[in-house]
Amino acid sequence: MKSLSNVPAAALPPPRSKVLDARAALHAAVRGRLSFDDLDRLSYARDMWPLAQLWIRQGRVPAPPDAVVWPGTDEEVAQVIALARTRRLAVIPYGSGSGVCGGTWALEGGVTLDLKRFDTIGEVDAAHRSVVVGAGVLGETLERRLNARGWTLGHFPSSIATSTVGGWLAARSAGQFSSKYGKIEDMVLSARVVLGTGERLETPERPFSGPDLLPLLVGSEGTLCAFTSARLRVFPFPKGRVFHGFEFGSVEQGLEAIRLLFREGLRPAVVRLYDPFDTAFVGKGGAHQPVTPPSLRSALQTSLMPALMRQVTKHTLGRPGVMNQLQRAFSRTRLILMFEGEPARAEAEDRSATGICRQLGGDDLGEAPGRTWFKKRYDVSYRMSRLLESGTFADTMEIAAPWERVLQVYQRVHEAASKFAFVLCHFSHAYADGCSLYFSFVGSADSEQDMEARYHQLWRSALAAAVSAGGNVSHHHGVGILKARALQDSLGEGRHALRAVKTVFDPDGVMNPGKLGL
Numbered sequence: 303m304k305s306l307s308n309v310p311a312a313a314l315p316p317p318r319s320k321v322l323d324a325r326a327a328l329h330a331a332v333r334g335r336l337s338f339d340d341l342d343r344l345s346y347a348r349d350m351w352p353l354a355q356l357w358i359r360q361g362r363v364p365a366p367p368d369a370v371v372w373p374g375t376d377e378e379v380a381q382v383i384a385l386a387r388t389r390r391l392a393v394i395p396y397g398s399g400s401g402v403c404g405g406t407w408a409l410e411g412g413v414t415l416d417l418k419r420f421d422t423i424g425e426v427d428a429a430h431r432s433v434v435v436g437a438g439v440l441g442e443t444l445e446r447r448l449n450a451r452g453w454t455l456g457h458f459p460s461s462i463a464t465s466t467v468g469g470w471l472a473a474r475s476a477g478q479f480s481s482k483y484g485k486i487e488d489m490v491l492s493a494r495v496v497l498g499t500g501e502r503l504e505t506p507e508r509p510f511s512g513p514d515l516l517p518l519l520v521g522s523e524g525t526l527c528a529f530t531s532a533r534l535r536v537f538p539f540p541k542g543r544v545f546h547g548f549e550f551g552s553v554e555q556g557l558e559a560i561r562l563l564f565r566e567g568l569r570p571a572v573v574r575l576y577d578p579f580d581t582a583f584v585g586k587g588g589a590h591q592p593v594t595p596p597s598l599r600s601a602l603q604t605s606l607m608p609a610l611m612r613q614v615t616k617h618t619l620g621r622p623g624v625m626n627q628l629q630r631a632f633s634r635t636r637l638i639l640m641f642e643g644e645p646a647r648a649e650a651e652d653r654s655a656t657g658i659c660r661q662l663g664g665d666d667l668g669e670a671p672g673r674t675w676f677k678k679r680y681d682v683s684y685r686m687s688r689l690l691e692s693g694t695f696a697d698t699m700e701i702a703a704p705w706e707r708v709l710q711v712y713q714r715v716h717e718a719a720s721k722f723a724f725v726l727c728h729f730s731h732a733y734a735d736g737c738s739l740y741f742s743f744v745g746s747a748d749s750e751q752d753m754e755a756r757y758h759q760l761w762r763s764a765l766a767a768a769v770s771a772g773g774n775v776s777h778h779h780g781v782g783i784l785k786a787r788a789l790q791d792s793l794g795e796g797r798h799a800l801r802a803v804k805t806v807f808d809p810d811g812v813m814n815p816g817k818l819g820l
C-alpha cells in the first residue's frame with residue numbers, strides 16, 4: 303500500500319449505486335467473498351502500467367472498481383457474469399495485476415473478478431506430458447511444484463513470481479526461454495472458461511476435428527471470457543545447459559546470426575542480442591566478466607539507471623536527442639545464447655551455433671556472458687516510483703516483426719522514440735519467422751504534466767513507426783488500454799470481425815470494457 307499513500311481519500315469516488323444495489327446478489331453468488339472497502343478498491347484500481355505510477359504520484363486514482371469479488375468455482379464465476387449482464391455491470395477479470403498496459407483498469411467501475419482462488423495444480427500426466435492448472439496459480443508456485451517432480455513448464459516471464467496462468471493466457475505471455483518452449487499459446491492444450499454470456503465452456507483436448515476456439519480466446523485480455531483453468535504442456539527438467547556469448551560489429555550481423563541459427567533448425571532456449579548502446583552501457587568489464595541485464599526492468603534497477611543517473615542529469619534526459627546522438631559512437635552488439643536439454647544434444651547445438659556465429663565474424667566471448675545473465679535473470683524491479691521521484695519516467699515496448707523487416711522496424715522506432723526519450727533495444731524471443739524487439743525508454747520533462755504529455759507522444763510515435771515499418775503492436779505484454787487504438791488501426795478490416803466475435807461471446811459488453819479497443 304505504500305505506493306498508494308499519496309492518494310487522498312477524497313480522490314476515490316464512492317461505489318456506483320447500481321453496484322451497491324447488487325450487493326446482496328453478489329454476496330450470494332460468491333458466498334460472501336466480496337469487498338466494497340476503499341483500500342481494496344484502491345489496490346485494484348491499477349496494474350503495473352507506468353502511467354498508473356505517475357498518476358498515483360500526483361494523487362490521482364487510476365480506475366477503481368466499485369467492488370471486488372473472489373469466486374472459487376466456475377459456477378460462481380458464471381453467476382457473477384450472469385448478474386452483471388442483468389444489471390449492466392462491468393466485469394474485470396484479474397490475475398495478479400502485473401500487466402503493464404492498463405488491462406485491469408476498471409474504466410467504467412463495476413466488479414473486479416479476482417481469480418486467485420483457482421489455485422489447484424493437478425498431477426502431471428507423464429504419458430501426455432501435460433498438467434491441469436487453475437487460472438489463479440502464480441508462475442513461480444507452478445514451476446517449483448513441477449521441478450520437484452522432475453518437470454518444467456519452460457515458461458519464465460520476468461514477472462514469474464507475480465503473474466498467473468490466467469493472466470498469461472489472457473495477455474499472450476512469453477517467457478525468457480520462449481525460443482525453445484514457445485509462448486503460452488504454444489503451451490496451452492485446452493482451457494476451461496466462462497464466456498461473457500455466462501456460459502461455461504471447455505475447449506476440446508487435442509487432437510480433435512473442426513475449428514479450434516482456443517486461439518480465439520487466448521489473447522482476449524478478459525474481453526470475451528474469464529479463464530478458470532488450463533491444460534498446459536510440460537517438459538522433462540533439462541539435464542544440461544550450455545551458455546555462450548558473442549560480439550558482432552553491428553546489429554545487422556547479430557540479427558543475421560540469429561536468423562541463420564533458426565533457419566538451420568537450432569532452438570536455443572535463450573537468444574538475446576543487445577543493441578550497441580545497451581551493450582556498451584551494461585556490458586561493462588572484460589569479455590569474460592560482462593554485466594548483461596536480463597531485461598529492461600532489471601537493467602533499470604540494477605545497472606542502467608544508477609549508471610544513467612551518475613552519467614547524465616535529468617536535464618539531459620529532457621533533451622534525449624543529445625544522449626541518442628552519442629549512440630553513434632558505439633557499434634558492437636552482444637549476443638547471448640543458451641541451449642538446454644540432453645547434455646550431448648545441447649552441446650552439439652552449441653557447436654553448430656558457434657560455427658555460424660564465427661562465420662559471420664562474431665568474436666567468441668566464451669560462456670561467461672550467458673552464465674552471468676542466467677544468474678541475474680530475475681533481478682526485476684517493481685520500484686518504478688524511485689525513477690519518478692528522480693523526475694524521470696521509464697517504460698518498455700515489446701513488438702515483433704518478420705526477419706525481412708526487423709532491422710527496418712528497429713531503425714524507424716529508434717528514430718521516432720529518440721525525440722522523446724533515451725532509447726535502448728534488445729532482440730529476443732526468436733523464431734524461424736522473425737523475432738521480438740524489446741525497446742527501453744527513459745525520459746524526463748520539466749513538470750509532471752509535461753512528463754505525461756511527453757510519455758503519450760512517445761508511445762504514439764513509437765507504435766506508429768513500428769506499424770508503418772511492418773512490425774506489430776505487441777509481442778507479449780498485451781494491448782490493454784495503452785495500445786488499444788494502435789491495435790484497432792493495425793487490424794484494418796479485421797476489426798469488424800473482432801467486434802462481431804465480441805458480440806457473440808459478450809452480447810451485453812460487460813467483459814472488461816475498453817480493452818483491445820472493445
Ligand SMILES: Cc1cc2nc3c(=O)[nH]c(=O)nc-3n(C[C@H](O)[C@H](O)[C@H](O)COP(=O)(O)OP(=O)(O)OC[C@H]3O[C@@H](n4cnc5c(N)ncnc54)[C@H](O)[C@@H]3O)c2cc1C
Binds near residue numbers: 349459473
Ligand atoms: C517487472 C515486470 C516484468 C514483466 N515481464 C514479463 C515477461 O517477461 N513476459 C511477459 O509475458 N510479461 C511480462 N510482464 C507483464 C505481465 O506480467 C504479463 O502481462 C502477465 O501475463 C500478466 O499476468 P497477471 O496474472 O498479473 O494478469 P493481470 O495483470 O491481472 O491481467 C492482465 C490482463 O489479463 C486479464 N486477465 C487476467 N486473468 C484473467 C483470467 N483468468 N481470465 C481472463 N482474463 C484475465 C486482465 O483482465 C487483464 O486484461 C512483466 C511485468 C512486470 C511488471
